[in-house]
Amino acid sequence: MVDTLWRNAQLVTVASGASGLGLIEKGAVACKDGLIVYAGPEADMPALNAADIKDCEGRLITPGFVDCHTHLVYGGDRAQEFQMRLSGASYEEISRAGGGIVSSMRATRAASDEELVKASLRRLDHLIAEGVTTIEIKSGYGLDLDSEMKSLRVARSLEKQRNIRVLTTFLGAHAMPPEAGGDKDLYISQICEMMLPALVAAGLVDAVDVFCEGIAFSPAQTRRVFDHAKMLGLPVKLHADQLSNLHGAALAAQYHALSADHLEFTDDEGAKALARSGTVAVLLPGAFYMLRETQSPPVASLRKHGAHIAIATDSNPGTSPLTSLLTAMNMAATLFRLTVDECIAGVTREAARALGLLNEIGTLEAGKCCDLAIWDVERPAELVYRIGFNPLHSRVRSGQ
Ligand code: DI6
Ligand code: FE
Numbered sequence: 001m002v003d004t005l006w007r008n009a010q011l012v013t014v015a016s017g018a019s020g021l022g023l024i025e026k027g028a029v030a031c032k033d034g035l036i037v038y039a040g041p042e043a044d045m046p047a048l049n050a051a052d053i054k055d056c057e058g059r060l061i062t063p064g065f066v067d068c069h070t071h072l073v074y075g076g077d078r079a080q081e082f083q084m085r086l087s088g089a090s091y092e093e094i095s096r097a098g099g100g101i102v103s104s105m106r107a108t109r110a111a112s113d114e115e116l117v118k119a120s121l122r123r124l125d126h127l128i129a130e131g132v133t134t135i136e137i138k139s140g141y142g143l144d145l146d147s148e149m150k151s152l153r154v155a156r157s158l159e160k161q162r163n164i165r166v167l168t169t170f171l172g173a174h175a176m177p178p179e180a181g182g183d184k185d186l187y188i189s190q191i192c193e194m195m196l197p198a199l200v201a202a203g204l205v206d207a208v209d210v211f212c213e214g215i216a217f218s219p220a221q222t223r224r225v226f227d228h229a230k231m232l233g234l235p236v237k238l239h240a241d242q243l244s245n246l247h248g249a250a251l252a253a254q255y256h257a258l259s260a261d262h263l264e265f266t267d268d269e270g271a272k273a274l275a276r277s278g279t280v281a282v283l284l285p286g287a288f289y290m291l292r293e294t295q296s297p298p299v300a301s302l303r304k305h306g307a308h309i310a311i312a313t314d315s316n317p318g319t320s321p322l323t324s325l326l327t328a329m330n331m332a333a334t335l336f337r338l339t340v341d342e343c344i345a346g347v348t349r350e351a352a353r354a355l356g357l358l359n360e361i362g363t364l365e366a367g368k369c370c371d372l373a374i375w376d377v378e379r380p381a382e383l384v385y386r387i388g389f390n391p392l393h394s395r396v397r398s399g400q
Contacts, residue, residue, distance in 0.1 A: 001049045002032045003399055006372070007042055009056035012380055013364040014063060014349040020341050021380055022363075029061060031370035034398035039364040056374060059393055062344065062383075063362055064133025064371030065325050066351035069261050069282050069312035071171075072158075073120045073151045074141040076107030078317045091291055091319065092243070095215050101141065101175035104317050108141035108151065116154040117161065123315060124158055126323035130390055131373030133397045134165040136312075136355055138209055140174030145195050148172055152204035163397045165371075167355055169237065170199055173210040173217050173225050188221045192228040200232050207258060207356075211239040212248040219251055226255045235356055241265040242287070253277035259310065259354040263297040264288060271298050275305035280354035282310045283338070283346070285331035286320035299336050309338070310354045311346035329384045340381045372396040 011027035028045050030038040038045055081099055085091065094100050108116070127135060137155035142148035152168050159166040172191040180187040199205050208229035212222045216239075226236045235258045240248025242262035249270030252260035260266075260274055261282040274281050281302050288296070302309055311332045314320040322328060329343040338346065352362025361369050374393045377383060382391065 002030045002037055004031045004052045004054065005050035006054045006056050006061060009059055009061045011039060011364055012060060012062040012344060013039060014345050015363050015365050021344055029364060029372065031399040034370055036364060036366055036368050036370045038366055060375045060377050060380065061364065062373045062375065063348040063364055064373050064395065064397060065131045065347045066134040066355065066362060067127055067132050067312050067325055068136050068310055068351040068354040069284060069314050070135060070137055071140060071316035072123050072137045073116055073155050074104050074108050074317050075111035075116060075119065076104060078104065081318065092215055100318055102178060104141045105143050105177065109147045113150060113154055117157060120154060120158060121161060123323045124162060127325065128162060128164060129392065130324060130326050131392050131395050132325060133371035133395065134361055136167045136169055138169040138171040140171030143172065143175065143177035145198055148195060149199060149202060149204065152199060156204060163400060167206045168204055169207045169209045170196060170205045171209040175216060184217060184221060188224050192224055196228055196232065205234060207235045207237055209237045209239065212246055213239065213242060214244055219246055222251060237261065241270065249274050253279050258356050262287065264293055264295050266298055268298060268301045271301035271307055272305045275307035280308040280310050280350055282312055282354055283332055283336060284312055284314035284320065285335050286322035286328055287314045288335060289331055290319050296336050299338065308350050308353055309342055309346055310350035311343060312351065326383060326390065327387065330387050333384050340384045343384045344380055370396060370399040
């Protein structure tokens with residue numbers, strides 16, 4: 001006896017052993033107690049009774065989508081800064097002039113928990129409407145203990161407001177808070193010795209991230225944060241090589257980071273290091289597009305060395321005000337020339353891997369959490385091909 005059986009569906013299992021997308025033409029998924037107990041051809045299914053049988057009428061089922069890199073929780077917006085950039089100011093100029101991340105910091109500090117929840121839910125609902133069942137959310141717009149705590153608390157609370165799994169990442173090392181007076185090493189000490197332990201004690205940190213970049217923190221400062229995270233037993237990840245090549249990918253690999261993200265300026269050595277350590281390369285085409293970058297991440301190198309590639313929205317107010325993983329897939333295909341198979345695996349299996357959750361989610365396989373996205377499309381390519389069109393039929397999280 002199972003709880004629910006979805007039958008007469010085309011399955012995109014993205015199962016780890018299968019080739020390509022692990023497509024099954026006439027498939028079925030059975031769920032009991034929130035877990036998949038069968039996913040495969042309907043013809044091979046063992047005899048089972050289901051309390052609820054759903055005829056999918058040939059629709060496509062993928063694993064629930066996973067957005068593995070977002071900055072979803074923040075106050076205000078940066079539409080005005082966008083206008084400035086349209087008149088010629090660069091992202092780095094605005095950042096150096098005290099705009100950019102710090103302007104979002106001010107709005108985030110000023111916002112109450114309730115205001116942040118409300119603003120974040122508007123964005124989250126867009127992602128959910130496109131089949132997202134797991135999301136990673138970073139702090140990094142608070143930049144002091146209270147405001148980072150507030151951001152992570154709000155991020156966690158979204159899990160109670162919607163049927164979704166939330167993972168939280170502490171990104172205190174995102175930008176310099178103005179009160180630190182430009183002393184980056186001092187601020188990094190505060191992060192390591194004061195903020196991180198307090199946030200971990202509050203149970204708010206699943207992973208630790210750093211923005212390693214000329215306008216942010218150096219590789220040496222990144223190492224200090226990573227060393228402290230490791231001492232606390234936390235996984236790390238890195239904003240690496242987005243605007244310049246500081247060899248962030250290799251650094252992330254050295255620490256066996258879950259992921260290294262952005263990677264526009266990563267070289268062949270960096271790509272090789274990621275493949276060797278199993279660190280997922282998370283590509284963020286929304287930021288590439290918004291900043292009109294011209295240097296693409298080294299996709300050919302990543303493929304050649306066999307690195308895992310994921311795609312995420314990077315949803316944030318400055319460089320990627322994007323709340324659509326479907327659009328991110330289209331951008332990754334068009335701008336970075338990822339294949340349809342890479343795009344779909346990139347928002348399911350590989351995104352799950354980037355969060356350290358591959359044992360629980362990301363593929364349609366017995367034993368995994370029953371997180372499904374059911375699409376009104378005839379073939380997988382349609383999920384990548386359209387722009388601004390949402391073919392989601394229904395979404396299932398933990399069997400619900
Ligand atoms: N890289 C990015 O693209 C975002 N953060 C980061 O580390 C930008 C965040 C912002 O401009 O608000
Ligand atoms: Fe980011």
